[in-house]
Amino acid sequence: MSGQxxxxxxxxxxxxxxxxxxxxxxxxxxxxxxxxESSSPALPVGARLFVPEDGxxxxxxxxxxxxxxxxxxxxxKLDTLYPKSETCQFSLPGGGQAQVFVDVNLPPFELIxxxxxxxxxxxxxxxVQLGFKTTVVDPRPxxxxxxxFPGARIILADVNSWEERVNIGRRTHVVVMNHHLERDRAxxxxxxxxxxxxxxxxxxxSRCQRMLEALEKEGVIFREEQLARxxxxxxxxxxxxxxxxxxxxxxxxxxxxxxxHAGGFLRGRESVHQPARR
Amino acid sequence: MRExxxxxxxxxxxxxxxxxxxxxxxxxxxxxxxxxxGANGVISGGCLEPDVTEVAKQVMADGRPVLKxxxxxxxxxxxxxxxxxxTVDIWIEPVSDDGTEKVxxxxxxSVEENAEGQGFAGKEGLS
Numbered sequence: 578m579s580g581q582x583x584x585x586x587x588x589x590x591x592x593x594x595x596x597x598x599x600x601x602x603x604x605x606x607x608x609x610x611x612x613x614e615s616s617s618p619a620l621p622v623g624a625r626l627f628v629p630e631d632g633x634x635x636x637x638x639x640x641x642x643x644x645x646x647x648x649x650x651x652x653x654k655l656d657t658l659y660p661k662s663e664t665c666q667f668s669l670p671g672g673g674q675a676q677v678f679v680d681v682n683l684p685p686f687e688l689i690x691x692x693x694x695x696x697x698x699x700x701x702x703x704x705v706q707l708g709f710k711t712t713v714v715d716p717r718p719x720x721x722x723x724x725x726f727p728g729a730r731i732i733l734a735d736v737n738s739w740e741e742r743v744n745i746g747r748r749t750h751v752v753v754m755n756h757h758l759e760r761d762r763a764x765x766x767x768x769x770x771x772x773x774x775x776x777x778x779x780x781x782x783s784r785c786q787r788m789l790e791a792l793e794k795e796g797v798i799f800r801e802e803q804l805a806r807x808x809x810x811x812x813x814x815x816x817x818x819x820x821x822x823x824x825x826x827x828x829x830x831x832x833x834x835x836x837x838h839a840g841g842f843l844r845g846r847e848s849v850h851q852p853a854r855r
Numbered sequence: 856m857r858e859x860x861x862x863x864x865x866x867x868x869x870x871x872x873x874x875x876x877x878x879x880x881x882x883x884x885x886x887x888x889x890x891x892x893g894a895n896g897v898i899s900g901g902c903l904e905p906d907v908t909e910v911a912k913q914v915m916a917d918g919r920p921v922l923k924x925x926x927x928x929x930x931x932x933x934x935x936x937x938x939x940x941x942t943v944d945i946w947i948e949p950v951s952d953d954g955t956e957k958v959x960x961x962x963x964x965s966v967e968e969n970a971e972g973q974g975f976a977g978k979e980g981l982s
Contacts (some may be wrong), residue, residue, distance in 0.1 A: 678880070
């Protein structure tokens with residue numbers, strides 16, 4: 578992701594828990610594994626192994642093959658959009674078992690809203706309350722103001738400077754709501770070519786289709802995989818009417834998407850915490 | 856995610872103040888307990904859930920981590936479960952001033968050397 582914060586103290590840290598604490602503080606993705614129990618008395622209960630997203634593992638659970646399995650699992654979790662912390666059982670080479678708690682820390686999820694219209698206000702507000710690092714992008718200084726969007730970052734920029742000023746990572750969710758065909762089209766082109774895992778597009782299906790066709794005429798053709806990240810019509814089906822209701826509908830969809838849940842009624846569901854897909 | 860950051864800051868704060876510290880982490884949840892795995896809290900000789908605090912005192916005193924199971928069926932009502940049925944395992948571990956405390960094997964009485972310097976440093980490729 579971004580290569581900023583180069584002078585962080587993590588490079589000096591040589592101990593798993595200390596390294597983990599630095600990651601918690603700097604809001605970086607990392608996994609800390611702790612040996613809780615094992616059938617082998619030789620393994621040191623309480624031992625830790627730290628795996629950062631952008632660096633080398635640190636620590637030792639007391640067995641090379643256990644270390645390898647745990648690092649492998651940690652990498653897999655860091656590759657997942659919204660991995661869960663859990664205690665896992667591992668088999669030891671001699672036939673024993675080890676219980677390892679695998680704790681995941683993630684940086685805050687981001688939401689970038691393209692368009693600073695009146696309906697973006699509740700969306701940004703609720704997103705901030707949910708803990709999303711929220712950004713509003715719009716070229717119009719009268720609309721994209723800090724007064725209208727408290728708690729959100731404002732980027733006053735038009736199409737030409739997005740590339741350099743709007744940073745979209747693989748944990749950035751995007752909602753396109755410029756209420757302006759041309760800007761929406763340019764936004765689609767920009768964000769579908771970014772790593773954004775979720776791109777919500779406000780407006781009816783026919784409008785979105787027209788924009789895609791117009792882009793195609795300009796020679797911009799998206800792959801299946803890119804179009805699969807697009808959500809239009811945007812939001813969960815809750816019958817939303819007002820912009821506040823629409824905001825709830827959109828954010829519910831984003832949460833369901835991020836958490837890998839289906840997003841329906843819980844009543845009648847066998848388990849509440851099991852995701853519908855991973 | 857903000858919670859994690861607060862934990863890190865609280866740990867730093869306790870460290871600065873020179874207080875002994877234990878970290879309690881929910882490591883396993885069965886049933887419908889409110890909090891999920893990964894939730895944790897710092898107990899720095901202060902006032903958190905009474906029983907965890909008691910265990911934490913013992914953990915801070917003898918420097919050994921403890922895995923404690925709470926069965927919330929036995930109308931064990933406290934902050935983590937809010938009375939919902941289920942089992943919660945909590946790992947309570949000592950955290951020393953410099954973050955490099957000894958790792959103790961609870962099944963024996965021997966003290967292991969800290970894992971520092973062994974293990975993985977510098978072996979794996981960048982992801």
